Amino acid sequence: MKRGRNLAQTILGGHRAAALALTALVGLGLGYGVAHLLSGSIAYWGVVSGPFWLTVRVAVPATVIAGAAGIASGYLLAKGRFPGRDLLETIGSLPIILPPTVIGFYLLEVLSPGTRVGGFLTRVVGHDLVYNVTGCIIAATVAAYPFCLRAARTAIEGVDPLLEQAARTIGLPNWRVALQVTLPLARRGIAAGLTIGCARALGEYGATLMVGGDINGKTRTMSLAILDSFTTPERNTMLLILVLMAITAMTGVGLLGRSRA
């Protein structure tokens, strides 16, 4: 329907053109970057594989732990009726905007064998918790946790309570209601939280740097290694892999978008 419009509206042409133009700009930049990367060779896999597998060894356990903890605490916060729920969630959400170096600092305070708490924990666990893979896993878990928590809580709160009540009236005990009704119904939101938590764990930099120590071969994850390789030929290979991780992140964030209430 052609309507006479003033100049500004003609230029903006409505929502579609404006938003698409912006995306074109971003996409062009990304596309250029990817094309540039692909032109690099895969020959340097040998150098890259070390950090790559290390990253996997760190991110997988981190996601699992953060996910489990996030679901559990998200459930408690969603269903619980105690004061201070929001405060707890706020504290749990701190790692989202807290600088990674602050997280790293406090982790060092708590985990280094030199400190009281750290010394105790190290004895209990039996080996060092810093400057090794364990430290990296802990740092990545902390980074991923808030996303899992928030996504889980939102998803669980979004489950229709009538369905849970129906399950209870059939005689299912609470824990079964949770496992067989609530969580399955909330799975899209939870999955989204897990994916973005995983993306954060994969990309964690600042805290990993401090707690892991960036030791070549031992705690140098992909995020750290890429900096070291700026001026070397394997840089492109690293970037390619990180871009693939980014695509995973994209999927995760996209899931997030589609699963929100």
Place this chain on the structure above:
Amino acid sequence: MSALDVELTRRIGEFELDVTFSVESGIAVLFGPSGAGKTLTLSLVAGLIRPDTGTIAIDGRVVTDCEHGVHVSTQERRIGMVFQDGLLLPHRSVLDNVALAVRQGGGRRDRRALAHTWLERVGADGLATRRPGSLSGGQRQRVALARGLAGEPALVLLDEPLSSLDASVRRELGALIRDVIVSSGVPAVLVTHDADEAEQIGDLVISYRDGRVTARREVERPERRDPPATAPESGPT
């Protein structure tokens, strides 16, 4: 030239609306059970949704014509709307809410003066500086009515304006609505599922069922002079 001419069809999922009617003047009531398509008709007349086929003309002017690709935007239809919950902007004062609807040029002061006039007509001038959140249901609907009329529309549409009010308040507000609209001379279309309301307010009752018009009846109106139903300034309702 009639106030409203409607001849349209619209399908939504399983439901199909297929209605044809005319309103010469005065207040037409679309009456029927929930889900009969009354509110949908209102949305179509307002231009918020487009029909699948047909035409709509307001005050003799064609605002929708599917065959010829005519669809005038809601903003340009010169209508007023009164919603069930009022839908007053919570972040503005009552006066600002009504002033927003005034279409005449003139400056801000003129618009506010006109807003005051309308608030007086609905018996809510004392509420001018209040926030919508602090009003009772009856007060809110008075303001909503003022807002619906302040723009000097060619047609005012009311969607169940009394449904969310207490029974005790409904009769009084119903009389007020009829009074103010009739004295302003603006034709109106009001949607309700309440038979008493239809009798009280309407000049014409158009019955709806399952997306069709089933009956059309004029309301007997001997000139009874009821006392004007305007509440005191900052009335309790």
Place this chain on the structure above:
Amino acid sequence: MNGLTAHPWSIGLALPPWVWHPLSVSLRAAFEATAVVAVAGVALGYLLAKGRFPGRGAIETVLSLPMALPPTVVGYYLLTRLGGPGPIRDAEVHLFGHPLTFTFTGIVVAQIVESFPYCLRFSRTAIAVVDPRFEQAAHAMGLSRWRTALLVTLPLARRGIVAGVAMSFGRALGDFGATMIVSGSVPMATTMPIALYSAVFYGSHHQAMVLALVQVGAALVILLGVSRLGKVRPW
């Protein structure tokens, strides 16, 4: 960059220079970044919430990437786009006289990129949940789309929008990886997170504790404010 002379406030609050310098850099950069992000984020959030074109989800995903990408990737990307040869660098030289890498403005750009998704998502969610009938009422009153957005939609969504701006501000304050890569460790352009890293690296434990505490305080205040603003969650 005149952050190196002691500001009267810092003396008044008894803040030593090794706190005040990075704090002032962080605050200034975060304010500038958030100013840009607020405008762009709300505008784009509106477009994405109200628009009726395909690919809205994809667009939001692309624009949200920095939230999920490793900060080193973002930093690397910015470093090469801003500093390496190309149209962006040319534009910078044209506008600023020099490329933005290793400068204060470069930090602001890095923070804009990293914090933008938060304002965008919070705004989009807040605007999308506004009862559309308010806008219908506004249209019936004759308000144009523009005025409806400004006078009706955005004010009704203001809690979520403010929460989004606050989150973005907090994220900008707390940025480490991207900032560090784009700016190096130029003393003129050291932010609080970088200062903390240096303090730990060089073993100044006392300084590290203070710097960490200040940042935790800031993050808590922001998050508490955001949670107060209500249940607007983009995830």
